[in-house]
Amino acid sequence: MNTIVQVNELRKTYGETVAIDEVSFEVREGEIFGMLGPNGAGKTTTIECLEGLRKPDRGTLRVLGVDPQRESHILRERTGIQLQQSNLPDRMKVWEALDLYASFYPKTTDWEELLVQLGLEEKRNTPFAKLSGGQKQRLFIALALLPDPQLVFLDELTTGLDPQARHAIWDLVRDVRARGKTVFLTTHFMEEAERLCDRVAILDHGRIVALDTPTALIHGLDAEERVIFNVDGPLPASFAKALPDAVRLEVEATRVIIHGKNDREIPLVSEVVNLLTGQGVAFHDLRTEQPTLEDVFLSLTGHQIRE
Amino acid sequence: MKSLLKMTWMEAKLFLREPASAFFTLVFPLIYLFMYGMISGNEPTPMYDGQRALDVAIPSLTAVIIAMAGLMSNTMTMATYREKGILRRLQTTPVSPLIVLVAQVIVIFAMTSLGMLLLIAAGKLVYQVNFAGNVFSMLIGFVLSSLSFFGIGFILAGIMPTVRSAWVVAMVLLYPMLFLSGAFFSIEILPTAVQKVSAFMPLTYVVNLLRGLWAGEPWANHLLDVGVLVGMLLVGVIISAKTFRWE
Numbered sequence: 001m002n003t004i005v006q007v008n009e010l011r012k013t014y015g016e017t018v019a020i021d022e023v024s025f026e027v028r029e030g031e032i033f034g035m036l037g038p039n040g041a042g043k044t045t046t047i048e049c050l051e052g053l054r055k056p057d058r059g060t061l062r063v064l065g066v067d068p069q070r071e072s073h074i075l076r077e078r079t080g081i082q083l084q085q086s087n088l089p090d091r092m093k094v095w096e097a098l099d100l101y102a103s104f105y106p107k108t109t110d111w112e113e114l115l116v117q118l119g120l121e122e123k124r125n126t127p128f129a130k131l132s133g134g135q136k137q138r139l140f141i142a143l144a145l146l147p148d149p150q151l152v153f154l155d156e157l158t159t160g161l162d163p164q165a166r167h168a169i170w171d172l173v174r175d176v177r178a179r180g181k182t183v184f185l186t187t188h189f190m191e192e193a194e195r196l197c198d199r200v201a202i203l204d205h206g207r208i209v210a211l212d213t214p215t216a217l218i219h220g221l222d223a224e225e226r227v228i229f230n231v232d233g234p235l236p237a238s239f240a241k242a243l244p245d246a247v248r249l250e251v252e253a254t255r256v257i258i259h260g261k262n263d264r265e266i267p268l269v270s271e272v273v274n275l276l277t278g279q280g281v282a283f284h285d286l287r288t289e290q291p292t293l294e295d296v297f298l299s300l301t302g303h304q305i306r307e
Numbered sequence: 308m309k310s311l312l313k314m315t316w317m318e319a320k321l322f323l324r325e326p327a328s329a330f331f332t333l334v335f336p337l338i339y340l341f342m343y344g345m346i347s348g349n350e351p352t353p354m355y356d357g358q359r360a361l362d363v364a365i366p367s368l369t370a371v372i373i374a375m376a377g378l379m380s381n382t383m384t385m386a387t388y389r390e391k392g393i394l395r396r397l398q399t400t401p402v403s404p405l406i407v408l409v410a411q412v413i414v415i416f417a418m419t420s421l422g423m424l425l426l427i428a429a430g431k432l433v434y435q436v437n438f439a440g441n442v443f444s445m446l447i448g449f450v451l452s453s454l455s456f457f458g459i460g461f462i463l464a465g466i467m468p469t470v471r472s473a474w475v476v477a478m479v480l481l482y483p484m485l486f487l488s489g490a491f492f493s494i495e496i497l498p499t500a501v502q503k504v505s506a507f508m509p510l511t512y513v514v515n516l517l518r519g520l521w522a523g524e525p526w527a528n529h530l531l532d533v534g535v536l537v538g539m540l541l542v543g544v545i546i547s548a549k550t551f552r553w554e
């Protein structure tokens with residue numbers, strides 16, 4: 001598979017602050033590549049170096065086969081970019097923005113269709129300043145997808161969007177991939193990364209601390225899954241005795257939580273249910289909790305809030 | 308080419324939607340003309356070599372429009388676009404900075420021309436002002452004056468770090484210029500010391516040139532004005548291009 005983005009020992013500092021240090025990775029053609037990391041981890045710095053908007057201190061970058069600094073004009077026509085922070089003139093209307101930006105590219109997709117897909121149809125005559133935060137965000141996503149680019153950069157794809165819009169945009173991004181294009185995105189939503197991305201890099205303090213498919217990352221965490229249910233009466237002592245050694249039991253009044261590794265032969269949940277029905281224990285509201293990317297993220301980057 | 312056209316049309320619409328800029332270039336000069344008409348009356352005055360104050364008012368107020376468009380509209384638009392990241396968003400597209408600048412010049416120039424046309428129309432219809440010059444010469448003088456002034460706005464927007472600071476500097480330059488260049492009243496009535504200052508005001512040369520051409524004086528009488536304005540134009544183009552920043 002072709003490499004679309006190649007990063008080798010990228011380093012970028014702002015005065016004393018080292019924003020990115022010794023970062024190397026690659027993005028392959030046709031994948032959705034996600035970058036996660038706490039605030040200030042260096043996601044925007046990385047993505048804007050790749051877009052040719054910031055100049056790295058050190059390291060070699062190839063994006064679509066060219067150097068983003070020296071040959072930025074080649075990138076401009078072939079990439080679509082959504083910046084974390086940007087604006088349009090207050091009095092520019094939604095349709096005018098799309099119409100204007102469409103004139104910059106030799107070939108574009110039909111922006112009327114994008115308006116519909118992003119739910120902005122009713123707002124086509126609304127000036128930029130009168131849009132809500134999420135509507136502005138959707139307009140910027142439309143502008144990024146407008147040139148039907150080979151590579152799309154989306155910095156904080158769905159920040160500020162409601163669940164409906166988020167799902168619609170996930171579908172749009174999957175569509176982009178289905179057409180053989182590549183997507184590079186950053187996000188703070190673990191669910192988004194887990195459901196949307198083919199591979200994820202987790203960035204912390206300017207370094208990559210993990211990079212793999214979401215499934216592999218979760219598996220690699222060696223985390224526990226949980227089976228949770230409520231019992232009507234007290235839990236019989238025989239139940240606790242019959243549980244395998246490797247699992248841990250936690251009882252809070254009528255609520256029972258059983259923790260166990262998720263690499264067992266028989267799934268933990270069937271073992272528990274078998275035991276409960278075997279012993280005739282009445283239970284309800286049983287559910288299981290699998291480890292998520294969020295557990296991976298927190299275990300790698302810690303619980304400390306960033307400055 | 309398509310992007311230049313679209314960009315120009317878009318900027319023109321945005322200009323007209325911005326009440327302040329549309330007011331200062333299109334309406335304010337007219338209000339001033341009517342005030343002038345009420346105060347000065349219709350008699351020829353020795354202060355303007357036997358012309359009526361109103362005849363002189365048209366080229367003078369045109370100079371005011373040029374100064375306000377170049378220093379206020381142009382500075383504000385460019386500085387705001389930069390500070391709000393509007394230029395940065397444009398930078399991610401294939402559009403060239405030249406197109407952004409040229410579209411801006413075309414729009415400001417068109418609006419300045421519209422302002423002047425409204426002035427002339429009102430002057431002719433209401434006060435039957437006298438135009439003794441040559442239309443073609445007047446046009447060239449107007450184009451030269453406008454373009455040489457717009458550069459100041461681009462440079463200010465390029466070198467000042469924020470919209471606020473660019474605005475303050477623009478105002479500090481604009482106000483003394485409006486009063487000391489002879490645009491509002493003849494500088495001959497000012498103290499000699501103050502008259503010396505006006506030689507350092509770029510607007511003085513615009514006022515002199517436009518008034519002269521309006522009254523039908525030959526270009527030969529205005530070589531200094533033309534020289535200063537051509538110099539400003541060249542410096543403006545070079546420095547605007549050099550100080551242009553996307554962010």
Ligand SMILES: Nc1ncnc2c1ncn2[C@@H]1O[C@H](COP(=O)(O)OP(=O)(O)OP(=O)(O)O)[C@@H](O)[C@H]1O
Pocket residue numbers: 014017018019037038039040041042043044045046084
């Ligand atoms: N233009 C700048 N000047 C100085 N320091 C900067 C600049 N941009 C970023 N930084 C610093 O570099 C570090 C990385 O910032 P960056 O914006 O890349 O983080 P991020 O991962 O995108 O964070 P967030 O999730 O908050 O968007 C931070 O410590 C930030 O303060």
Ligand SMILES: [Mg+2]
Pocket residue numbers: 043044045084155
């Ligand atoms: Mg960021």
